[in-house]
Amino acid sequence: MSSVTFPDFHRAPNIADHPDVYERENEAIDPDGRLWRALRERADWAGRTLLDLGCGTGFWLPRYAADAGEVIGVEPDPDLLARAAQRGTVRHGSAEHVPLPDASVDVVHARFAYFFPPDCGPGLAEVRRVLRPGGTLVVIDNDWRHGEFAGLLAASPWASAQGAADTTDAWWRDQGAERTEVMSSWRCRDAAELEAVLRIEFPGDVVDGWVRANPGRRELGYGYVLFTVTA
Template sequence: MWGRIRVVDFEDFIRAGNQGVDPALYEIENAAIDRRGLLWAALQRQGPWEGRVLLDLGCGSGFWLPRYEGAAEVIGVEPDANLLDLARARPGRARVLHGSAEHIPLADDSVDVVHARFAYFFPHHGFDPTPGLVEVGRVLKPGGRLVVIDNDTEEGEFASLLKASPWAASQGQDTYALHWWADKGARTTPVMSSWEFDTRADLEAVLHLEFPQDVADDWLHEHPDRTGLSYGNLLHTWTNA
């Protein structure tokens, strides 16, 4: 299931260093996210989908698509062609399309709510995702909502790993993204959640996927008995005028 390879055909697309490299391991990471449902409950409040058309932008291998029960329609858009078949194989009736934040293959004013989970919308010094936001505004109906799930770079143990990791510079290691969204008129809601893994081996493997070996090893050495860590999130909610 996890080994099929296809060609990526978006010139502005850069494959993710986690799911794009090892989708099977990223499945384990997804399963560890927010097991207590705190982030999910906040997402439901900020971008409710009951009876609405929902777009999961950057849906990856489609892990979250089956959870949007009650939506009138669920659409996944993913730029990595290698992940499309995995997303389409998920249970449920989601429609999965090849596209990106800058190239959403949907009509104007066709979507009620957009969720972007740890995908694309990571503004930082030198990178401005405004073109993607403009494209989201095109497909959102007036009054529709975009909710971006981002990493909190200040609170939680995951934030401390981000600060120690040079890899994370491309996603921001400071509060720049928070101010960027505020300038766009978005409302930001912090949610402290967690990663909770079934085994120590799973935690170790995911930390080595997400962070340089020395950063991961230092944290694991300092926490020899742990199978999880605290994980702060920021939900940026932007309403289409």
């Protein structure tokens, strides 16, 4: 894989340092398929070309590929890219440096990757470049206002780098994005797995407090916000 480093790349320690635990996290999210149905409603990718921007280990590539015409993953972290290559077609790139031609994809998904307003205009411009006319970007973000996960975000200093709900909403509104809330959950196999997943996302004291208050829990309420932009 390429050794190029992109200036907009910021290493994500939750997945980069704990890729196997992050796999468990991906398995736990959205057990009832509410997020997945909302993504379909925003922009169905059946028979179309989909770009998974910031694809990480490529966990979602096979699911997209089940009925997409073509799926391409783009990931800036070379270690994660090597894992993703075992699951599908991937390219070394970033949100500001997408290694694809103009007007070459129909749907772009960015799942907790790069788009943390307000400093993400260059990435949006690059996505618009690679989208075909009428194509769609769907950004999957956390709901900072609703769900138990939102309470953990509010308590975590780690989350401050991702901005704030009002700033995020205002930035996307200025881009003409459609905002959609989806209330779902995380459902792990047992309480120990949920605790392990929480520990890669939040400081130890935040997780300790939640575990003490919720003994034996293997599930928590999780809200998503989708921001949809049409080219």
